[in-house]
Amino acid sequence: MCICYKLQHIFISNKPKTTFMNKITSFFYAVALCSLLAACGGNETRSVDQDNTNEQSTDATVGANATADTTTGMMAEGDTTGAMMMAAGKTAEATISSASGSGLSGKATFTETGGTVKLVLTVENATPGPHAVHLHQNGDCSKPDATSAGPHWNPTKNPHGKRGEGQHHAGDMPNMEVGQDGKGKLELTVNEWKIGGADTTVNIINKAIIVHAKADDYKSQPAGNAGDRVGCGVITMK
Numbered sequence: 001m002c003i004c005y006k007l008q009h010i011f012i013s014n015k016p017k018t019t020f021m022n023k024i025t026s027f028f029y030a031v032a033l034c035s036l037l038a039a040c041g042g043n044e045t046r047s048v049d050q051d052n053t054n055e056q057s058t059d060a061t062v063g064a065n066a067t068a069d070t071t072t073g074m075m076a077e078g079d080t081t082g083a084m085m086m087a088a089g090k091t092a093e094a095t096i097s098s099a100s101g102s103g104l105s106g107k108a109t110f111t112e113t114g115g116t117v118k119l120v121l122t123v124e125n126a127t128p129g130p131h132a133v134h135l136h137q138n139g140d141c142s143k144p145d146a147t148s149a150g151p152h153w154n155p156t157k158n159p160h161g162k163r164g165e166g167q168h169h170a171g172d173m174p175n176m177e178v179g180q181d182g183k184g185k186l187e188l189t190v191n192e193w194k195i196g197g198a199d200t201t202v203n204i205i206n207k208a209i210i211v212h213a214k215a216d217d218y219k220s221q222p223a224g225n226a227g228d229r230v231g232c233g234v235i236t237m238k
């Protein structure tokens with residue numbers, strides 16, 4: 001197409017004193033010649049298209065790089081922000097299955113944010129009233145009565161008690177209230193727990209969360225006189 005442009009340029013511009021009609025005639029000659037060249041020179045047109053395609057793919061690559069750079073920039077935006085993003089992403093869960101033939105089921109989710117762990121526990125098909133809930137030391141619900149989960153998780157060797165009021169086990173929690181519909185929910189934020197990590201006195205992964213048949217009296221040793229284990233789930237990293 002450059003050749004056509006040059007031809008038109010020669011025909012039209014190199015004769016400054018030609019009349020308007022001569023210019024028109026020359027122009028049509030140029031157009032006719034160009035059409036002929038275009039018909040024969042399809043290859044040139046195609047190579048131009050290919051060039052455009054290449055340009056587009058180059059642009060796409062540059063775009064991808066730019067996106068990656070932006071992402072890197074966001075991640076590098078202060079260690080505090082990065083640490084908070086990492087912390088907010090730490091979650092663990094436990095699927096709670098029936099123990100001691102109760103028929104209870106439920107789910108527990110644990111989310112670590114800013115140095116605390118929030119537990120949200122929901123259960124179904126439980127008997128109405130208060131139920132003790134604890135973390136027990138073994139991530140093992142294999143026995144039908146869930147005794148395989150062992151005693152309360154108590155790495156600091158404290159007496160059993162009420163969280164927030166003096167000494168207590170790391171696995172001690174408030175009772176969960178179950179309604180007449182058999183559904184119960186317990187929400188709790190604990191600053192002595194962590195999801196993962198080398199510190200076994202705070203890491204809740206591979207502990208068992210146990211729901212008991214009765215309420216915890218927060219006094220009786222070693223386990224608050226909470227009765228049978230009616231639900232059990234192993235805490236795993238999500």
Ligand SMILES: [Cu+2]
Pocket residue numbers: 132133134135136152210212223226
């Ligand atoms: Cu217990």
